[in-house]
Amino acid sequence: xxxxxxxxLIKSREKNxxxxxxxxxxxxxxxxxxxxxxxxxxxxxxxxxxxEYEKLAIALWEEYFGFLKKYSPTEKFLRAVAAKYDFFNAExxxxxxxxxxxxxxxxxxxxxGISDLKEYINGKKISVYAPIASAIxxxxxxxxxxxxxxxxxxxxxxxxxxxxxxxxxxxxxWKEFIVHEIDALNLSVALRSGDLKAAACEYVPGGKIAFxxxxxxxxxxxxxxxxxxxxxxxxxxxxxxxSEKKEGKSLLKFELAADDFAMDxxxxxxxxxxxxxxxxxxxxxxYAEIRNARIVLAGKLSGAESEDIKRRLRSGxxx
Numbered sequence: 001x002x003x004x005x006x007x008x009l010i011k012s013r014e015k016n017x018x019x020x021x022x023x024x025x026x027x028x029x030x031x032x033x034x035x036x037x038x039x040x041x042x043x044x045x046x047x048x049x050x051x052e053y054e055k056l057a058i059a060l061w062e063e064y065f066g067f068l069k070k071y072s073p074t075e076k077f078l079r080a081v082a083a084k085y086d087f088f089n090a091e092x093x094x095x096x097x098x099x100x101x102x103x104x105x106x107x108x109x110x111x112x113g114i115s116d117l118k119e120y121i122n123g124k125k126i127s128v129y130a131p132i133a134s135a136i137x138x139x140x141x142x143x144x145x146x147x148x149x150x151x152x153x154x155x156x157x158x159x160x161x162x163x164x165x166x167x168x169x170x171x172x173x174w175k176e177f178i179v180h181e182i183d184a185l186n187l188s189v190a191l192r193s194g195d196l197k198a199a200a201c202e203y204v205p206g207g208k209i210a211f212x213x214x215x216x217x218x219x220x221x222x223x224x225x226x227x228x229x230x231x232x233x234x235x236x237x238x239x240x241x242x243s244e245k246k247e248g249k250s251l252l253k254f255e256l257a258a259d260d261f262a263m264d265x266x267x268x269x270x271x272x273x274x275x276x277x278x279x280x281x282x283x284x285x286x287y288a289e290i291r292n293a294r295i296v297l298a299g300k301l302s303g304a305e306s307e308d309i310k311r312r313l314r315s316g317x318x319x
Contacts, residue, residue: 003275027300116128138156173280191254291316
């Protein structure tokens with residue numbers, strides 16, 4: 001597909017993304033029904049089951065993924081974009097099977113249907129791509145051996161996902177994005193963990209931050225860790241986390257910043273008009289849009305304070 005043509009389509013689609021101000025307005029709204037109206041432009045009568053509005057968030061993805069199947073720059077691009085939800089849903093299908101997780105926790109479907117994932121887990125001969133199959137098989141063994149914990153299963157799938165992405169993504173911006181995600185994730189794990197052994201259990205290979213730097217963090221040598229990262233993109237991020245930890249805070253602000261780190265770095269290239277950058281950025285805007293919609297809707301349903309909802313919103317399209 002001609003990149004100039006596709007990038008033109010992407011730029012025209014950006015105006016239909018839900019901007020940050022709408023999420024803030026929805027968080028401040030009086031009711032769940034008002035939030036639905038603000039985000040999706042449809043009236044919620046208060047009688048329809050709230051779970052029905054989850055379908056509105058899913059529809060945001062289905063419309064874009066349908067577009068992507070037609071206009072994706074390459075087949076590899078499409079597979080890498082789908083992998084985010086394929087790996088998540090594979091992990092969650094295991095939780096449904098073995099840990100009685102509720103069915104409503106799935107994300108939108110990527111290239112593998114949720115029903116196919118369930119059938120594969122149940123021993124049916126369903127075709128799923130090898131990295132997903134391997135992760136499912138390893139995850140199932142954790143459960144059958146009695147070694148499954150939420151943390152262990154999550155770490156297994158994160159490693160599998162990022163190993164797949166490191167092999168699949170292409171282009172400088174996308175490769176940098178994945179490295180930024182891995183490094184920010186590892187910094188978060190190190191700050192939360194009480195020792196290196198605990199951090200090692202969740203460590204994801206493939207980033208640029210040396211494992212010995214994480215050792216400095218877990219062993220309480222934060223200043224040396226800061227010194228090691230002084231001339232990197234991660235210095236200010238780690239500084240924020242260390243400051244919160246020393247003040248005895250929950251690390252919520254740091255973890256939100258770590259989660260948004262790769263996205264914020266990619267947004268620095270939001271004016272790029274060539275290559276895969278426009279469609280790549282739009283794709284991550286779409287991920288954030290769906291996540292923010294779910295954060296707002298879940299928050300309004302649970303009666304959370306508007307400020308609590310807004311603090312949990314992720315970096316995305318500004319408008």
